[in-house]
Structures are given as C-alpha cells and as structure tokens.
Amino acid sequence: MARLARLRFSDEELDELAAQLSAVLDHAADVEALDVSGIEPTSHPQPLSDVARADKVRPSVSRAEVLAQAPSVADGQFRVPPILGEAP
Amino acid sequence: MTAGAIAAAVAAGERTARSVAEDYLDRIAADDSEIGAFNLVLVDEALAAADRVDAAVARGEPPGPLCGVPVALKDNLCTRGIPTTCSSRMLEGWRPPYNATVVERLRAAGAVVVGKTNLDEFAMGSSTENSAFGPTRNPHDTSRVPGGSSGGSAASVAAGFSALALGSDTGGSIRQPAALCGVVGMKPTYGRVSRYGLVAFASSLDQIGPFAATVADAAACYEAIAGHDPLDSTSIDQPLEPIEDALAEGVEGLRVGVLAELCGGAPPEAPAGNGAPADVSRGVEGVAGDVLSRVRDAAETLERAGAEVRTVSVPSAVLGLSAYYLIAPAEASSNLARYDGVRYGLRVDAANAAEMNVNTRTAGFGAEVKRRIMLGTYALSAGYYDAFYGKALRVRTLMLEEFAAVYNDVDVLLCPTAPTTAFELGAKTADPLLMYLNDVCTIPSNLTGHPAISVPFGRGDDGLPVGVQIMGPALSERLIFRVAAALERTATGEGSAP
Amino acid sequence: MSGEAPERETALPDGWELVVGLEVHVELSTATKLFCGCANRFGDEPNTNVCPVCLGLPGSLPVVNAAAVDFAMRLGRALGCEVRPAVFARKNYFYPDMPKDYQISQYDQPTNIDGRLELADGHVVGIERAHIEEDTGKTTHVGGGGRIHDASYALVDYNRAGVPLVEIVSRPDIRTAEQARAYVRELRAILLSVGVSDARMEEGSMRVDANVSVRPSGSDELRTRCEIKNLSSLRSLGRAITFEAGRHVDLWSSGERPRQETRHWDEAQGRTTPGRSKEDAEDYRYFQDPDLVPLVPSAEQVAAIDAELPVLPAARRAELLAVGAGAVSASDAALLVERDQDELVRAAVSGGAEPGLTATRVANDLAVDDWSRVTPASLAALIGLESSGQMTATQAKQVLAEMVETGDEPASIAERRGFQAMAGDDLAATVDEVIAANPGEWARYRDGDDTGRKKLSGFFIGQVMRATRGRADGAAVNRLLQERAEPA
Numbered sequence A: 001m002a003r004l005a006r007l008r009f010s011d012e013e014l015d016e017l018a019a020q021l022s023a024v025l026d027h028a029a030d031v032e033a034l035d036v037s038g039i040e041p042t043s044h045p046q047p048l049s050d051v052a053r054a055d056k057v058r059p060s061v062s063r064a065e066v067l068a069q070a071p072s073v074a075d076g077q078f079r080v081p082p083i084l085g086e087a088p
Numbered sequence B: 001m002t003a004g005a006i007a008a009a010v011a012a013g014e015r016t017a018r019s020v021a022e023d024y025l026d027r028i029a030a031d032d033s034e035i036g037a038f039n040l041v042l043v044d045e046a047l048a049a050a051d052r053v054d055a056a057v058a059r060g061e062p063p064g065p066l067c068g069v070p071v072a073l074k075d076n077l078c079t080r081g082i083p084t085t086c087s088s089r090m091l092e093g094w095r096p097p098y099n100a101t102v103v104e105r106l107r108a109a110g111a112v113v114v115g116k117t118n119l120d121e122f123a124m125g126s127s128t129e130n131s132a133f134g135p136t137r138n139p140h141d142t143s144r145v146p147g148g149s150s151g152g153s154a155a156s157v158a159a160g161f162s163a164l165a166l167g168s169d170t171g172g173s174i175r176q177p178a179a180l181c182g183v184v185g186m187k188p189t190y191g192r193v194s195r196y197g198l199v200a201f202a203s204s205l206d207q208i209g210p211f212a213a214t215v216a217d218a219a220a221c222y223e224a225i226a227g228h229d230p231l232d233s234t235s236i237d238q239p240l241e242p243i244e245d246a247l248a249e250g251v252e253g254l255r256v257g258v259l260a261e262l263c264g265g266a267p268p269e270a271p272a273g274n275g276a277p278a279d280v281s282r283g284v285e286g287v288a289g290d291v292l293s294r295v296r297d298a299a300e301t302l303e304r305a306g307a308e309v310r311t312v313s314v315p316s317a318v319l320g321l322s323a324y325y326l327i328a329p330a331e332a333s334s335n336l337a338r339y340d341g342v343r344y345g346l347r348v349d350a351a352n353a354a355e356m357n358v359n360t361r362t363a364g365f366g367a368e369v370k371r372r373i374m375l376g377t378y379a380l381s382a383g384y385y386d387a388f389y390g391k392a393l394r395v396r397t398l399m400l401e402e403f404a405a406v407y408n409d410v411d412v413l414l415c416p417t418a419p420t421t422a423f424e425l426g427a428k429t430a431d432p433l434l435m436y437l438n439d440v441c442t443i444p445s446n447l448t449g450h451p452a453i454s455v456p457f458g459r460g461d462d463g464l465p466v467g468v469q470i471m472g473p474a475l476s477e478r479l480i481f482r483v484a485a486a487l488e489r490t491a492t493g494e495g496s497a498p
Numbered sequence C: 001m002s003g004e005a006p007e008r009e010t011a012l013p014d015g016w017e018l019v020v021g022l023e024v025h026v027e028l029s030t031a032t033k034l035f036c037g038c039a040n041r042f043g044d045e046p047n048t049n050v051c052p053v054c055l056g057l058p059g060s061l062p063v064v065n066a067a068a069v070d071f072a073m074r075l076g077r078a079l080g081c082e083v084r085p086a087v088f089a090r091k092n093y094f095y096p097d098m099p100k101d102y103q104i105s106q107y108d109q110p111t112n113i114d115g116r117l118e119l120a121d122g123h124v125v126g127i128e129r130a131h132i133e134e135d136t137g138k139t140t141h142v143g144g145g146g147r148i149h150d151a152s153y154a155l156v157d158y159n160r161a162g163v164p165l166v167e168i169v170s171r172p173d174i175r176t177a178e179q180a181r182a183y184v185r186e187l188r189a190i191l192l193s194v195g196v197s198d199a200r201m202e203e204g205s206m207r208v209d210a211n212v213s214v215r216p217s218g219s220d221e222l223r224t225r226c227e228i229k230n231l232s233s234l235r236s237l238g239r240a241i242t243f244e245a246g247r248h249v250d251l252w253s254s255g256e257r258p259r260q261e262t263r264h265w266d267e268a269q270g271r272t273t274p275g276r277s278k279e280d281a282e283d284y285r286y287f288q289d290p291d292l293v294p295l296v297p298s299a300e301q302v303a304a305i306d307a308e309l310p311v312l313p314a315a316r317r318a319e320l321l322a323v324g325a326g327a328v329s330a331s332d333a334a335l336l337v338e339r340d341q342d343e344l345v346r347a348a349v350s351g352g353a354e355p356g357l358t359a360t361r362v363a364n365d366l367a368v369d370d371w372s373r374v375t376p377a378s379l380a381a382l383i384g385l386e387s388s389g390q391m392t393a394t395q396a397k398q399v400l401a402e403m404v405e406t407g408d409e410p411a412s413i414a415e416r417r418g419f420q421a422m423a424g425d426d427l428a429a430t431v432d433e434v435i436a437a438n439p440g441e442w443a444r445y446r447d448g449d450d451t452g453r454k455k456l457s458g459f460f461i462g463q464v465m466r467a468t469r470g471r472a473d474g475a476a477v478n479r480l481l482q483e484r485a486e487p488a
C-alpha cells in the first residue's frame, strides 16, 4: 500500500499506522455491514451532466513562469532523475 | 466594525480603505504572534489594493459590495504570485501562476486581502494543529485550539484581524472552527461557489465559504463569491437569490426540525407540541451536555419567534462519519498524488525518479496527511473497493434520500455544530479517531452537498463559545441565513439570550 | 503507409491459429486539449502549450472539450458503436509525464461500445469499446544513448499532456498479421474520412498495441496473451505479431507456457523483449472523477451525428467496385479510397472511360499530393486515347504527369510531345527485327508454356520499347509475339 502511495514508513511508524487505520476501519464496520443492495452509488451530490466548454484556444501560461516554480529545469523542460521502467 | 459598516463608510468617502487596512494590519502586527492565525501577512499588497479601492471611489466608480473590507484567505486558495502553502512543507514557497475564482471575485467586490491563514495541512484536521508551521490558537483562550481545518480564518475574524475570511469546508472545516471561535461560518450548497483555485482535499465534498462576525456580513461575503463559474464543471448554473432582505424576515411559520441523531440520540427534551418518530435511540457519540442545552435553547428561541419546532429523525446520519472517512481519504489519495517533486514545490532527490517521488512525499507530508493517503489508497484498492468505497457511496445515496424525505416535513434542521467547545491543544492529537469525531455533526451536509451555517449561540459550561448549526436542502441559502439571523438577534442581546 | 514494402509473413505451423486484438490510441485533431484551452498542436517549443489545468497545478479543475466528445461520438458511430452515457474515471499511477499522477479516462462506462470494422477483404473485426482519455506528456531520456536504463536524467515536456485521445479496443478477431495491418489501414481511412484525427503513426498521433496469443486451430479458447508495445509502423506491427506468435507456438510446443506480460518490439533486433509482467501490474484504483460530470448524449444528438457522417471507406470501395462491374481490382479500389481519388475515377468512368484502366492508371500513376488540375473529363479523355491504342501506356503516364502540372488537355499535350502510338506495320517490322536479333530467347518463347511465355514476353516488350523509344504499345507487341509463335 505504501508503495502504491509512494510513501516510506519506518517499522515503528507502520505499526502505529496499522493500529490507527484499523481503528478507523473498525468504526467503518457499520458501513461495511450495511445491506445496500438496490441502492445506487452517489459519486456526486449534484445531479449535473454534460458540462462542456467550446473548443476555443485560451492563452497558455508563460513557460518562464511555469518553470520558475520547478525544482529542476533543463532546456525548457522539467528535469527529473532517470526513470526506471516504462509507463503502463 | 462590521464588514457592512466598513463598506458603507468607504463607499461614502467617510473612511479610506487605506486607513481601514492600516488598522487591521496594525492589529495583526500587534497580536498575531500570540494567535498564529496567519501564514503570511500581505502588508504591501493590502495597502496597494486599498489604494486602488480609494482611487476608484474617488473617481466615482460604483463601489463594490465589499468596498475596502479587509479579508483573510485560507492558505489553500491560490493567489497569483503569492505563496500558497496549504500549511505543508510540500508547497513551501510555491507561487501559483493564477488566482482562484473566489480571489478574483473578492477583488471585483472591492475587498482587500490582508493575508493567508493557517490550516491543518491540506485541510486535513479539526484543530489546526496539523500545520507544518505550528498551530493557531483560539483567541478566546490561547491554551485551546481554534478548531479546524480553517482555524486560521476563524481565529482571524474572532481576533479582529480581518472583517471577513474565507475557508474551505470538506467535513466541517468552516463550521466547526466558527463554532469554537464564536463567529459565523457557512458552507454553501456544493457547486454554489467555484472550487477553481481551491487546492483540492476531497473534490466531491470541498466547498469554499465565509467567516464573519455577523450573519449579515457572512451573507454579503457569500453573495460576493457565489455564482456560476465555467472553469468548474461542478458549478451550478442557476441565478442567486438575494439574501439581505430575507435576514429581517423572522421565522414565523417556518418548520424547524431538531435532528435527533445529532443531538445525543434520544430526542432532546421535546419542545412542546410535536411527535418524535419512534426509533431515534441511536445517535452519534460524544455530543456534550452543555452543547445540547444550547441547541435546546435555540429550538425554544425559534419556537418563541413563531417557528413550528419538532424532533425529526434521519437514521443514516449516524453513518456519516464512517462514510466520510472512506470517501474523503479515497479522493484525497488521488488528489495528492501530484505532489511528486517534478513540477513545483518540494523535491528530495534520489538516484531515480520513483525514489525521488518517495523521498519527496515522505519528507513533504505530515503524519495526518500520510495517514489519510494510506487510508484512501486502501479504500480504493482492488478487493476492498466494494466493501468500503463502493458502500460509502451507497450510504451517500441513502442519506440523500432520507434528508429529502425529512425536508418534506420541515424547512430547516437544527443541531449542534461541534460536539464540544474548544479543547486544549494536544488533547486529541494522539488519537485520530477521537479527532475525527469532531466532525460528526457537520459531515452529513458535505455528503449531501446541502448548505449549512454555524451561528454562535451562548457559551458552554467552560465559558467558551458554542455554535448551533442550521441545515437546509440544496440551494436554501436564503432560508438558512434567515434562520441564523433570527438566532443571532436573540444571542446578541434581545432579552432571552442564554 | 501504402508506400511501405510488403512484409513477408511466415504462416504459423499447421495446427495453430493466431489470435490478435488491437488497442489503438488516436489523438483527436481538436483545436484545444481535452480539459483546458491550451492549443493541441504538435511540434511546438517544449512546455509552451501548458496551463494550470494540463500541468495539474494544485487547485486547477478540468472542463471537458465539447468538440472532443463530439469527435469521439462521431468516430464511435462510424465504427457502428452504440453511443452511451459515460463517466470519466481516474486511473491512478505515478509517472513523471503524467501531471496529476492519475490519468482521466473512461473505465466502466465508456462513450462507445460494441462496434465493428469491416476490412477491405470483407473480414469483420468486432470493436469492444472506443473511449475518451487524455494523453500524457513526453519524456526524453538523456545520456546513455537515449536508452531508458542507463539514462543520466530525463526531461519532460507537457505540451502533449491533456491532448484528447480515443482508445479503440478491438475484440480478438484478427487471425493474420496482414489482417492486423489491414485493420489499422482501414481504421486510419475511417479516421481521415470522418475527419477526427490525422492518424499519423510516425508522428505518434496514432499508436498501436497488439495483444497476441495462439491456440490450436479450430478451438475457441483464449490462451495467455502478451501485449506488444512500441509498434511505430505497419511494418513493425506485422513483424512483431509474426515473431510473437512464433514464440508462443514454440513455448506451447515444448510444454511451456508464455507469461502474461507486456513486451516491447525491438525493430533493430526483430524481436520482442519482456516488459512488465502481470504480477507487477499496478493497482490503478479507478474511481469516478469527482471533478467532472457524466456525459449523457441525447437520441437527437446521436441522430444528428449519424446524419452528418460521410460515406465511409467500405461503402466507397463498394461503390467503386460496382461502377467497375468487375474490372476494378479490390486493391486499386482500397488505394483510391485511401487517397480520396475514388470520386475522380467514378466521374471519369461515368464520362465514358474504361473502368479497369482508369482505376489502374490513377492508382499507379497519380500518387501525388496535389492532383486538383486533373478533371474527370480530362482523365476520361486520356484513358480514351490509351484504350483506343492511340497512345501507349508509357506515353499515357507522361501525359498524365504533365496534366498534373499544367492542367492541359491530354490531346494537346500528346500533340505537343509528338506522342502517337506506333502504327501496325511499323511495329510489326520492329518486332520481327527484335526476334531475329534474339534467336535463343525466341526459341524458348515459342516452345514454352504460358508461364514461360509470360516471363519472356517482358523481355521482348522491353527490347521493342527500347528500339521504338517507348512509342510501342505493350499489349500490341504481345499480340504480335503470339501471332508469330503460333501462325494460324
């Protein structure tokens, strides 16, 4: 789970975390135990649909302003350490 | 001086926006070291903005509704060229290249931004103790927390550092600190205020809303920031109802429901003449007796003012906390993935990109943020999605249905805002679940997307402020402001104040 | 694509059948990106078409591009899909080219499902879904010769991040490498004809992954498949499928089984190499994106799309074949439709031109970008001159080339150039001279069977052409040769 979230924990941290998470999940047992058959999920409180914008170009942000915030930059691009493995 | 009075005085040329800004900045300079409401005070920017307002007034341009009013922004609202940290090491020094829509709207209304306020890191918390830059203290008692996550904004208004402040409310992060700091705090209907430029915690729950010393000021601030925004797909495209004229209308004939499940389970001693539904034995845990007494006082006050008050039941309300602590972390785990050290903010380098991500995130996030990311990652993961996240979404449906049913019988609901008055710093930091229980009364409105407001109503046994909460159906802002104004009139002096 | 050399494919050993499904990503040619107003443009300076939304800056929110949704639905209808209510989901994984570290895609409720694509040869491939998603940025690995594993750092350009894509997922209905290529060619023709993408494999605006497995012939089981990535041309696609299928047959035949994994095509080595296996597959934690709202196309919207759909390539090929009444070959028809020249040919034919010759002449000799000066009438006139023997094939080609340049009438070009097919007696005399000069070849021609004669007739026609400097009509030479080999 920590790998999926790209976080690292020490063993002590993991123990504490496990205890805390299981307390929260125990509390969530009421939800887990609920018979929800026949109830549709609600991802969204507002029943909106088909909100779209026109295909019109809007000005982009200046590259200098964007790159000024980056931790590392080279050749007008964001620089990162070597990437092992390919994108899925 | 209320925001309304300031705006009127500046518009009439009786005061300059600059002199107002200077007063507030002086107060911040004198007292904020004790409170810690601000991450950043914008002295030069505020004075420049005030001068622009004064120049516009001098030119005879129509004054905005918040003309010259000092306002503080929660530091998770993007401000162009001005650091926006979310009280996290992760974003220390980040200067967004754009303004949040609410920031643009405040400016258009003539408001003067005086600073960025402290919060629980990425708005995750209920005490403003989870800030990378140290806690904010409650102006009523500096040994106590201001509530959270918008504790800095609540404290700013309570301490007189700004006439108004904006916060964000995902599970009660405006209303709970408002209650603990003795100010008005309001969460609009989901979609009423644009989220564009609000750094996301849980996208389907987050709403921006106002803090103010008075209901009228909160309403004016809400009106300034609300309305459709094409940059937010979830923004509601419907006209706003004016609110100010409703505030004096009173509550004669309104049907008010006391929400049993959030009032200790057993119906609070029923105000005369209504029947409680049969099964209300199950209520949320931990709502303190003095808080329940103030809710009863509020119910009586409304009844005396002509409202029909009865006890009502929404059984699924007790499931809110559990559902919330699955949905919000799930969305947060995805929303916070982007803090990877590549494009902005903190980077802790490593031999390869994946390790760099891990180093950066491990160093940049505090314990509570990591906890919620882990919880959310778990709730969404294969094999657990159906048992946790999927079920939580169905609880949401259940709550929407049950609240819709109850709003057939009553116009608004009344309940506590927070289970207790402000607690001591450090009292709940060791036990996340205990801290999460602070949100038990506020969470239902986030899950349903309905509006709710907390209004100060008397004090607890410890002499600290208590807030009561008015909830209404979607787009009922005018109504809940109106009920809040009626309570405010009682609480601030007319005869029967508790 | 048509210019690529045909790839020779080795058939699978007897008793084995190939099972291929393709996943094709195409970039939609909208003016702006999928969720923001940045320009959707290839080849600009890095990180110049970016904004808070497509950089995934904190606080930014996506708003979907109406044109991208419309394009996706048009494509869906062109593929015979059902267009359905859809929602956007987040696919969560970390990668530096993905600004939010999740990709907005459609998961369990895609816009298009259940379509079909008919290949030029009539084979039908089912379409499982065609869904909308956003593209990632572009990563350049620097140092170590550009190879990922020993690069010293990487650079990221987000111009492409957020460009609208449609991913078209076929059912595993493809049985040969040639069908796979034909599928991609046909899909490209449809994309161009509907006008939703420029579909250029070499620029990456069309990217193909192949799911390959094999099974004993006649069975309907689905065995372990491998997903082949990094296929940058039709040629690679065919070669990779052939290689991978062979690898699978070898494994099964020796009692082993392939691992379910992603593999990469190495064009230089001509083989696939292992990538991510199913065991290290990410848990993408899909969930509905709360920043976006559902798309609910109305019946009227779908009907309007249907009404505006152009005639699709399969129908255009059929029309051309019908007009030709058997004289136009399927491959010429496919090529003409691909090049948008079917209308020209049909018009020339209805102006009296001989269908087979018209199709062949245009398919072979009008492979130019701008043929706007060639009108159906002038084309019909040219074909008329050629089919009546007034002009040789070689001359007709030269005249056509000049028509492309000048737009002049073929008759006047021919006159200016002094073109006229060599008349009967002169030609017969030349043929006799050539026969006399090559007695050995002539003996083999005269005594050979049909196949042998066919081979040698090319030789004689070439000799006659050389002697007449191209003024001979090849068909007439052939006729004369046959008359002389078998005197009545």
Ligand SMILES: [Zn+2]
Pocket: C033, C036, C037, C038, C049, C050, C051, C052, C053, C054, C055, C162
């Ligand atoms: Zn953009």
